[in-house]
Amino acid sequence: MAELMIDYITSLDGYGSAEGWPGLWGMGGPEYDEFLREDSTQPFTLLMGARTYRLFTGFAETGEEDVSPLTGREKVVFSRSLREPLDWANTTLVDGDSVEFVRQLKEGDTPLRTLGSPSLCRSLLNAGLVDRYRVVVFPVVNGATGSDRIYDGWPDVLFQTTSLRSFDGRLQLFEGVPTHLGDGPPPNLR
Numbered sequence: 382m383a384e385l386m387i388d389y390i391t392s393l394d395g396y397g398s399a400e401g402w403p404g405l406w407g408m409g410g411p412e413y414d415e416f417l418r419e420d421s422t423q424p425f426t427l428l429m430g431a432r433t434y435r436l437f438t439g440f441a442e443t444g445e446e447d448v449s450p451l452t453g454r455e456k457v458v459f460s461r462s463l464r465e466p467l468d469w470a471n472t473t474l475v476d477g478d479s480v481e482f483v484r485q486l487k488e489g490d491t492p493l494r495t496l497g498s499p500s501l502c503r504s505l506l507n508a509g510l511v512d513r514y515r516v517v518v519f520p521v522v523n524g525a526t527g528s529d530r531i532y533d534g535w536p537d538v539l540f541q542t543t544s545l546r547s548f549d550g551r552l553q554l555f556e557g558v559p560t561h562l563g564d565g566p567p568p569n570l571r
Contacts, residue, residue, distance in 0.1 A: 382487055382488065383486060383487045383488070383489050383490060383491055383492055383493055384492050384493070384512040384513060385428075385483065385487060385492075385493040385494070385495075385505065385510050385511050385512050385513075386425075386492070386493070386494045386495070386511075386512065386513040386514070386515055387494075387495050387502045387505070387506070387511050387513070387514045387515070388494045388495055388496065388515045388516075389495075389497075389502075389514075389515070389516045389517070389531055390405065390516070390517045390518075390519065391516055391517070391518055391519065391531055392406070392518075392519055392521045392522060392523045392527060393518060393519070393520060393521065393522050394522045394523060394524060394527065395527075395530055395531050395532050396523045396527030396528060396529060396530060396531070397497055397499065397528070397529035397530075397531050398527070398528050398529050399521075399523035399526040399527045399528060400526040400527075400528060401526055402521075402523070402526065404445075404446045405519065406519045406521050408519050408520070408521070408549075408551060408552065409549075410548060410549030410551070410552070411549065412548040412549045413517070413548035413549055413552055416548060416554075417450075418450075421450035421451075423492070424491060424492060425454070425491065425492040425493060425494045426454070426455045426456070426457060426486065426491050426492070426493050426494070427451065427454055427455070427456040427457070427494055427495075427496050428456075428457050428459070428479075428483065428493055428494065428495045428496070428498070428501065428505075429456065429457070429458050429459070429495065429496045429497060429498045429501065430458070430459055430460065430497070430498035430500055430501045431458060431459070431460035431462055431463050432497075432498070433458075433496055433497035433498045434456075434458040434460065434463065434467075434469070434472070436497070437451065437469065437496070438467075438468050438469045441468075441469055442468070451496075452469065452470055452471070453470070453471060454471060455471050455473075455491075456469065456471055456472040456473070457472070457473045457475055457482070457486075458472055458473070458474055458475070459475050459476075459479040459482070459501055460474065460475075460476060461476050463476075479501055479504060479505070480504055480505065480508045480510065483505055483508075483510055484508070484510060487510060497529065499529060499530070499531050499533070502531075503534050503535055506535065506536070506538065506559065506561065507536060507561070509561060511559055512558065513543070513556060513557070513558055513559075514538075514540060514556070514557055514558075514559050515544075515554065515555070515556040516554070516555050516556075517548070517552055517553065517554045518552070518553045518554075518555065519551075519552060520551050520552070520553075536561055536562065536563055537561075537562040537563065537566060538559045538560065538561055538562060539559070539560045539562055539566075539567070540555075540557030540558065540559055540560070541557055541558045541560070542555070542556070542557045543556050543557055543558060544556035544557075
């Protein structure tokens with residue numbers, strides 16, 4: 382069975398991006414770049430929503446951000462507003478139920494990962510389909526300019542930590558296995 386990992390980058394206050402800030406908040410560095418290069422060699426199918434697709438298609442067209450490692454990768458975009466043919470190579474459009482489609486993909490062997498797409502991630506988490514969660518936290522607070530709040534509408538989730546790592550003396554990676562708690566903490570936590 383294929384594993385599904387939610388994969389995010391975020392500010393300290395939970396934003397996925399911020400108006401006027403460059404990609405990666407301008408804080409990428411050699412260790413993080415190497416991690417991304419190594420990670421991009423792993424097999425996986427990328428899952429995203431329409432807004433994320435439009436953003437990354439723009440990057441691919443303009444070259445503003447280097448998304449070439451993603452261009453050759455198999456991608457699935459869930460949208461009722463996009464129409465075929467899609468501009469970004471190797472992308473399949475699904476206009477039906479994302480949860481059921483991902484449930485079927487998980488029956489295969491190819492690992493699955495999300496890219497951005499907070500609403501999609503929330504749906505997959507609520508459906509119990511997420512096996513791992515990975516986030517790289519950037520040391521910035523975007524209270525005034527932040528957009529794409531990642532955790533709004535999420536249920537309470539407890540994580541069993543599987544990996545912690547620092548990059549370039551400032552970025553923090555957290556990886557864990559989620560347990561969906563529903564409406565609040567379990568009674569045995571103190």
